[in-house]
Amino acid sequence: MIHYIFAFFIGFIFFDYLKKEIVNYQCKKLKGPSILPIIGNLYTIKDDTHKVLLKYHETYGPVYRVWMGDYFTIVINDLDLIKKVFVENYYNFLNHSDIPSIENISHNFNGLPFNLDKNEWKRRRIIIAGALSKIKLKNVYSAMTNINSQFLKTIKEFSDTKEPFEPHYYSDKLIVDINFKLFFNIDGGYDTTLDTFKKLADSFNNLVLELGTAKLSDYCFILQPFLRKYYHWFNKDRDYIDSFLKREFDLHFESFKPEYIENPRDLMDTMIGKIGENLDRPSLKKEVVEMLFNIFIGAIDTSAGIINWSFIYLANYQEIQEEVYLELKKIACDRPIELADRISTPFLNAFIKEVERIRPVIPLSVPRIGSEDIVIDGIKFPKNCQVIPNLYGIAFSEKYWDNPNEFNPSRFFTKSASSVNYSIFSYGPRACVGQRFAHDMLYLNIGNIIKSFKFSSFDGKPVDDTGVLGLSLKPKHCKLSVQERND
Template sequence: MEFQSTLVLVGLMVVLLTYFRWRGKKGIHLPPGPTGLPVLGNLLQVDKKEPFKTFVKLSETYGPVLTLNLGLQRTVVLVGFKTVKEALIDQGEEFTGRVPMPLLQKIVQGHGLTISNGDQWRQLRRFTLSTLRDFGMGRKIMEDWIREESKHLIDSLRSTNSAPCDHTFFFNRAVSNVVCSLVFGQRFDYKDNNFLQLLKAISVTLQFISKPWGQLYNLFPRMFDILPGEHHRVFAGFEKLRAFVKERIQKHQETLSPDCPRDYIDCYLIKLSKEKDIPMNVFTYKNLVGTVLNLFLAGTETTSTTIRYAIMMLIKHPQIQERVHQEIDNVIGRERLPLMEDRKSLPFTDAVIHEVQRVLDIVPLSLPRYATQDISFKGYTIPKDTVIIPLLHSVLRDDEHWETPLSFNPGHFLDQNENFKKSPAFMVFSAGKRSCVGESLARMELFLFLVALLQRFTFTCPGGPDSLDPTPELSSFASLPRRYELIATPR
C-alpha cells in the first residue's frame, strides 16, 4: 500500500512537471526566468514580505522582462523605467488589461471600475473622470473644499494640546471627507462613530491585502475560502462599508432630481436610468456600488498614508522641516490657508512632497495588468491570461534617474537654481491609460493639507528623530508606514 501511494505521488509529480513545461513552451518565446516547483512554482523563492526585492534581484540574472510561476499563475515582471515606460506608455493599449485579482473581486463582488476590462472599463473610466471633474476634481471648487476641511483637521490636532497622539485617523477622516464630498455630496463629522468604524474597515482591508496571507489568498482563493482565518473577519468588516454605500445610494434614489445632480452618485443614477434599456449596458447598479467602493477605498487610504509618512520624514529630518517652515512663512505667512497657485512659489516644499511619494513607494507592484491577448514585447511573447507586474518600485529606485535612489533627497526634484523640476520616472500614480483616476485630486490634497499643517505646527515625536523607523511595516501590495506617536506643537 505504501509503495502504491509513493508511485501515485511520483506519477502526479511527473504530470505536473510536464504540465509546467507544456505551459512554458507551446511554440512561443517566453521571457526568461527561474525554474519553479510543481504547483508552487517560484513561490518559495519570493520574499513574502517584500516581493519586489526578489523581482529586482532576479532581473539582475534574467533581464528587465522575466517570467515567474506564482503558484499556478504565470507572471511576467517588468523592471526599470525604460521597460515599464515602453509597456505602459509606448504600447499602452496592449497593457490595459486588469488582472482578475481574487481579493479585489471578493471585496467588490466582481463589479466596478478598478477590476473591469474592455469596453466596460473604458466607459466607466470616461464617465467617472468627466463626472468627478464636473464636481470639482482638479478645480477651484475642490480646492475650496480641501481648504475648508483643512480647518477641521487643524482644529483636531490643536485639541491634542501638544500631547503625543496616534494621528492615523486624524488624516484618514480629513482625506475621506474630500472623497465623500465628491461622491456623496457631503462630509461627516469627525465625532461620527459610524464614520470612524468605516474608516477602520478600509484600513484593516488594506493591511490584510498587504500581508503575505493576503497575497496567498490571491494565489489560492478557493482553498482559503474554506479555511478559517483573518480573511473572513476582513470580509465581514468590509460588508459594513458595502451596506453604508448601498444606504447612501438608496437615499440618493429617493431624493434624486434629474435636472440638478448633486454628486457622483446622482450623475450615475441619471445615466443608469437613461441607458437601462440599452443591451449590454455597463451602467448597472452593481457597477455603481463597486465603483463607489473603489473610489472610497483608493481615495482614502493612499493619500492619508502619504500624509502620515510625510510627517514622519519631516520629523526624521528636522532640518528639512525647518526649511519648509521658512519657505512657507516667506511666501504665505501663517494667517491665510494655502492656495494651489502658491505651489510654484514653494519649490522646496513641492520637492519634499514629491520625494516623500517616491520614497514611500505606496504601491510597489502597481495594480497588476493582464494579457487579454498574446502580446509581443521586446522580442518576447507574453501569452494571453498572463499576469503582468509593472514594477513601479524599480522605476522609483532606478539609479539612471535618481542620484541617490535609496536616500530621502528632495534635491531629486530641484534643478541647479533650486527651481522645481519634474522627472519622467516619477510614476507613483502609475502611467498610461490605466493611471490613477484620482491623481489630480491626490496631488491637490497632499499639497494643501501638508502646507496648511506645516504653517501652523512643528511636528516631533516622544523619542526624537532617531526613534523613527522609516522602513514600511508592510510592503507587498501597498507600503504601509509603521505607527508612531505624533506631537503637534502650534507655531
C-alpha cells in the same frame, strides 16, 4: 488505493513542474529564480514582497520572470519598457489579475478598476472621469479648505496638551472627510472616536492588507475555489462597506432632483444622473455601489498613505521640514496655502515628489494580465502572463536617481531627476482616473500642515520608516511631538 493517490500526487507535481519549465523555455530570454512545483516562487516572495523583488532585479536585471503559483509573472523595473507595455500596447494589458482576492473586492470583477469587460470598463471610466472634472468638483474644492482647517484644529489640541500625536488614524480621518464630501456631500461629521468611522477605517485597511498578501490559495488554480468559498461565507469587511454605500445610495436616490444632472451635489449624484435613465432602481443601485466601492477604497488608501508618510519624513528630517516651512511662510505668511501658490513653492512640490518616490504607496502597482501573445523589445509576453510594473524597484534604481536610498527633495532640482517620468498612479489608459484631484488634495493639505506645525519624534529616536506592505505600503504606527508655529 493509497498507492494510486500517491502516484496521482507525484504525477501532478511532475506535470505541473514540467508545464512551468516549458513556459520558461519559451520565454528563455527572461531569467529568474529556480521554481518549485505548484507554488513556484511564492515561498520566497510571501513576506516583504517589494524588497524581495528589488533584490531579484539586482540578480536578474531590469526585467525577469517569477512564478506566483500557477501565474507566470514578468516583473519590470524599466520605465521605457513599462511605457511600451502599458501605453503603446495598452489594449493587450488592460485587464488586471483575475485572482479570487480581486474578484472579492471588485464584486466579481465589476466596478471600474478591475472590470474585465473592456467596453464596459471604457464606459464606466468616461463617467468617472467626467465626474472628477474641476467644474463638477467645485463644491469639493471649496469645502476642502474648511476640512483642512478642522484637521489643523485637531492637531493643535496635541500641541496644546503635549500628548503624542499618532498620525495614522488622523490621516485616514482627513482623507475620509474629503472623500465623504466628494462622494456623498457629507460635511465631516465623523469623529475618530465614533464606532462608524473606526469600523470603516478598519474595514478599508483589512481589505487592502488581504489583497496585498501573496496567498497560495490566490495563485494556485486547484485552491482558488476554496478561497472563493471562504470569501462567500466570511466577508464582513466588504459587507460593512457595502451596507454603508447602499444606505447612502438610498438617501441620494430618494432626494434626487432633475437639476442635479447638470449640477450634481457629489459623485453619487453624477452617477445616478449619467446611468440612471435606462436602469430600474435595484440595477442602478448595484452598478453605482460596484463602481464606488473600489474607487472609495483606493482614494482613501493611497492619499492617506502619502500624508502619513509625509509626517514620518518631516519628523526624521528637521532641516528639510524647516526649509519647506520657510518657503511657505514667505509666500503665504498670514493665509492658508492655495493651489495658485504651487508655482511659487518648488521645495514643497519636491518634498511631496520625494515622499512619493522613496515610499511609493502602491509599490508594485496593480498587476495586469496579457490578453494575447506579444513580443516587445525582443521579450515574449505570453497570453495570460501577469505583468508587475515594479514602481518600488524604479524608485531605488541608480539608473534613474543618484543615491536612491537617500531622502533628498533637492534631487528634483537637477535635470536628471526632473526628467524622470515617475508616477505612483501607474501609466496608460488604466492609470488612476483621479490622480489630478489627488495631487491637488495632497498639495493643499501637506502644505498647510507644514505651514502650521512642526513635527518631531516623541521619544527622540528616529521614527521607523520601513513600512508594512498590504496592497499599499503604509508606515508603522508611531507617536510624534507637535509644536504649533507662531512665528
